[in-house]
Amino acid sequence: MSQIKCVYQHIAIDPYLNNEQRTERTMEVLLLNDTCSLIRSYGWYQIDSVINQKGRNRVKYSEAFQLSAKYKPGKTGGIYRASNIVKEFGTMFGTHYYYTEHEPQINWQQHDSYKTICGHKCKKASTNYRGRHWEAWYAVDFPFKYGPYKFNGLPGLILELYSLDGEHRYEAQYVVSSSEHILVDIIREVLTNRETYFKTLMNYKTNSTEYFEQFTSSTMQYRRMFFNPIEKDFDFIQKDTK
Numbered sequence: 565m566s567q568i569k570c571v572y573q574h575i576a577i578d579p580y581l582n583n584e585q586r587t588e589r590t591m592e593v594l595l596l597n598d599t600c601s602l603i604r605s606y607g608w609y610q611i612d613s614v615i616n617q618k619g620r621n622r623v624k625y626s627e628a629f630q631l632s633a634k635y636k637p638g639k640t641g642g643i644y645r646a647s648n649i650v651k652e653f654g655t656m657f658g659t660h661y662y663y664t665e666h667e668p669q670i671n672w673q674q675h676d677s678y679k680t681i682c683g684h685k686c687k688k689a690s691t692n693y694r695g696r697h698w699e700a701w702y703a704v705d706f707p708f709k710y711g712p713y714k715f716n717g718l719p720g721l722i723l724e725l726y727s728l729d730g731e732h733r734y735e736a737q738y739v740v741s742s743s744e745h746i747l748v749d750i751i752r753e754v755l756t757n758r759e760t761y762f763k764t765l766m767n768y769k770t771n772s773t774e775y776f777e778q779f780t781s782s783t784m785q786y787r788r789m790f791f792n793p794i795e796k797d798f799d800f801i802q803k804d805t806k
């Protein structure tokens with residue numbers, strides 16, 4: 565199987581929000597082959613599929629808007645990996661940002677525990693990664709070193725992944741072979757670095773009222789959006805999520 569598609573459910577908790585809003589459930593699609601991978605929300609995956617079928621240069625802005633309303637993409641960003649380089653991208657305050665970094669080196673500890681996920685025998689591993697403790701279950705019959713988000717380095721595809729603080733959990737729903745092209749547009753994006761990217765993301769998610777007020781004549785009530793990133797190794801994120 566030279567290329568696969570793995571669909572995950574990502575369950576995340578923001579302890580700052582009330583009980584009705586604190587849990588976020590999203591479906592994410594990982595497209596993966598021997599040279600690169602792309603993970604995005606399922607809604608964006610559907611939109612990209614339609615646009616690719618029509619031809620990316622033939623889709624008008626009004627059509628793209630209609631597709632967004634139909635498929636409700638949710639998370640605007642994604643992660644693309646190739647040649648040991650990771651590119652994370654997302655839209656904040658109406659601007660498309662991205663940064664690149666070398667693929668993180670993750671030190672895994674192997675465990676002599678096994679279980680079956682989606683019909684595949686999986687082995688357990690654990691690690692510390694950028695501010696959280698993680699446990700993963702990977703399928704050795706898929707010879708890919710990747711999984712959700714930026715996680716990598718195991719001798720098989722990660723099908724289940726969760727932080728021990730209970731705030732993030734990925735569960736594979738199914739894995740199938742795929743012949744889809746892995747494409748990432750680079751259109752009017754602003755290059756930044758990882759720290760600035762996360763500072764901008766935190767400001768957008770927790771203090772975006774002033775930005776949205778410019779589109780209305782009335783004063784808006786402060787509203788915090790869901791914000792609890794997987795990576796917590798920056799001091800400003802640790803303070804916000806405690």
